[in-house]
Amino acid sequence: MVPGGLRCLVGGVEAAHDGERVPGATPRADVAVLGGGLAGLSVALAFARSGRRVIVLERDGPIGNGGADELFDDWERPGIPHFRQPHNFLGLGRRVLLDEAPDVLEAVLGLGAVENRQYELLPGDPESQDESFVSIFARRPVFEIALRRAVDDEANINVVTNTRVVDLAADHSSRGGSVRVTGARTGRGEEIEADLFVDALGRTSPVVSWLVSLRARPPLERRTECGLIYYSRHFRFRPGVEMPTVRSLHRVPRGEIGYMAFGMFVEDNRTFALVLMIPPWERDLRVLRFEKAYMATALSMPSLVPWVHPDQSDAISPVLPMGSLQNVHRSLMVEGEPVAVGIQPIGDALCHTNPTFAYGASLSLHHGFTLARIAARTDDAPGIARAFDAAVGADAAARFDAVSAEDRDRLRLWQGEPIDVRDPSDSMALFLRLTASMDAAKDPGLFRAVARCVNLLDPPDAMEREEDLIERARKIASEGAPPSPLGPARAELLEVIAAE
Numbered sequence: 001m002v003p004g005g006l007r008c009l010v011g012g013v014e015a016a017h018d019g020e021r022v023p024g025a026t027p028r029a030d031v032a033v034l035g036g037g038l039a040g041l042s043v044a045l046a047f048a049r050s051g052r053r054v055i056v057l058e059r060d061g062p063i064g065n066g067g068a069d070e071l072f073d074d075w076e077r078p079g080i081p082h083f084r085q086p087h088n089f090l091g092l093g094r095r096v097l098l099d100e101a102p103d104v105l106e107a108v109l110g111l112g113a114v115e116n117r118q119y120e121l122l123p124g125d126p127e128s129q130d131e132s133f134v135s136i137f138a139r140r141p142v143f144e145i146a147l148r149r150a151v152d153d154e155a156n157i158n159v160v161t162n163t164r165v166v167d168l169a170a171d172h173s174s175r176g177g178s179v180r181v182t183g184a185r186t187g188r189g190e191e192i193e194a195d196l197f198v199d200a201l202g203r204t205s206p207v208v209s210w211l212v213s214l215r216a217r218p219p220l221e222r223r224t225e226c227g228l229i230y231y232s233r234h235f236r237f238r239p240g241v242e243m244p245t246v247r248s249l250h251r252v253p254r255g256e257i258g259y260m261a262f263g264m265f266v267e268d269n270r271t272f273a274l275v276l277m278i279p280p281w282e283r284d285l286r287v288l289r290f291e292k293a294y295m296a297t298a299l300s301m302p303s304l305v306p307w308v309h310p311d312q313s314d315a316i317s318p319v320l321p322m323g324s325l326q327n328v329h330r331s332l333m334v335e336g337e338p339v340a341v342g343i344q345p346i347g348d349a350l351c352h353t354n355p356t357f358a359y360g361a362s363l364s365l366h367h368g369f370t371l372a373r374i375a376a377r378t379d380d381a382p383g384i385a386r387a388f389d390a391a392v393g394a395d396a397a398a399r400f401d402a403v404s405a406e407d408r409d410r411l412r413l414w415q416g417e418p419i420d421v422r423d424p425s426d427s428m429a430l431f432l433r434l435t436a437s438m439d440a441a442k443d444p445g446l447f448r449a450v451a452r453c454v455n456l457l458d459p460p461d462a463m464e465r466e467e468d469l470i471e472r473a474r475k476i477a478s479e480g481a482p483p484s485p486l487g488p489a490r491a492e493l494l495e496v497i498a499a500e
């Protein structure tokens, strides 16, 4: 893909001169990015900084002015229903920013985000890899503001807002029987042309169905249930209150209580968020969407009290429910050949997994910069498809498989199956999540393995392949006291809620 002259073809209007932007028209881009969320913004930045002209087509409106708190409250993003849900930004994502766009990392921190230096929990001498064990605490809008402003500042990027992509155009004559995508149609009836289209439309991307209606061979699309309904709320520590100390990688209380789970997220500017999670069949606890039931539940979990007690913090959002969570994996490579070329899904359009694992933002950044690097080496469309699949395809598939397997086991546990989470032969996934991870700070080798895994710095099956490590983790767990319940029994909780 060699940058060519600026042939403008939007709504049939051609630009008069190379490089000139004509009012009412948009210059033909090298790369058209469909969707301007975390993946779309990352890939746009990556391509623009490697010298390509990029157009981003985004259904939502532009970003307004203001800092972290104003935009958290005011930035309307109906295209991203989970925009205000709590997010954790893992080591992989920070590493990509540090290597590829340090100015964005600096801007995120400048907005009040905080680096979580997980390695500070490690006993003994530091090792060089320990520097990778740093995640970022920020509300998602705050993270996205920094990325979006960097994109808006790039002369090579044209972000076209309030523009919905509704279909693709294709040429069927390409080599190897795959469809070649040549255009993206907008809701206003325009057709945008580019050499490469990036599907960054998120977890509900319709690109697979668009390709099928263009008579492409069916792409791969797999779905499994996460089996979770999220109820989240953001808080801010009251003046003078110190954040409670928790010696875990994310510095927060998290846990399972047999019929539901909870997780805290540290954020920017002294804010934090609590997520209460229930399985889809748990109808009685859907009252968690009401503030009184939510707060009574939170305050019935001893480890959450120092965070959400009204003496400690003020709520800064209503309860934000989020259901219908699914793991999704798509691939345009079927039996080693692309079913379509000239288009590449990235971010959630490629792979979306249970949000409690917090993979999405980091993978979006990783996919975006990887795709731009590959496209800088070749302009051959099938070559880009194959190289991208070789670089991230297997990883996306393996992460979908691993998360789906863990979700299956957690749902078996919640349905009452007698699974001992301290025994890896009962469920390796639950043993790693609920036992080995919790004990990580007791053993430097275990800590590093857990930190590599949690921060996406290792393949998903890396830990379970280390038999010695699993044995050590099992021994540490068997020597400790059996875990005490982290919250009330279900019947007791329902009574607490009813008394409100």
Ligand SMILES: Cc1cc2nc3c(=O)[nH]c(=O)nc-3n(C[C@H](O)[C@H](O)[C@H](O)COP(=O)(O)OP(=O)(O)OC[C@H]3O[C@@H](n4cnc5c(N)ncnc54)[C@H](O)[C@@H]3O)c2cc1C
Binding pocket: 034, 035, 036, 037, 038, 039, 040, 057, 058, 059, 060, 078, 079, 080, 082, 085, 086, 087, 088, 089, 090, 163, 164, 165, 166, 200, 201, 202, 203, 230, 322, 346, 347, 348, 349, 355, 356, 357, 358, 359, 360, 361, 362, 364
């Ligand atoms: C409840 C929840 C909690 C999460 N927590 C975490 C976490 O802790 N850590 C983490 O890393 N990840 C988390 N994730 C995942 C993370 O949010 C996603 O991985 C990330 O949003 C992926 O970015 P994306 O750009 O691929 O998709 P999105 O962010 O969904 O962006 C898609 C973009 O496309 C636009 N768009 C959609 N349709 C059209 C259209 N037809 N035309 C034009 N534009 C369109 C949208 O407006 C949006 O801007 C969570 C997800 C959920 C659901």
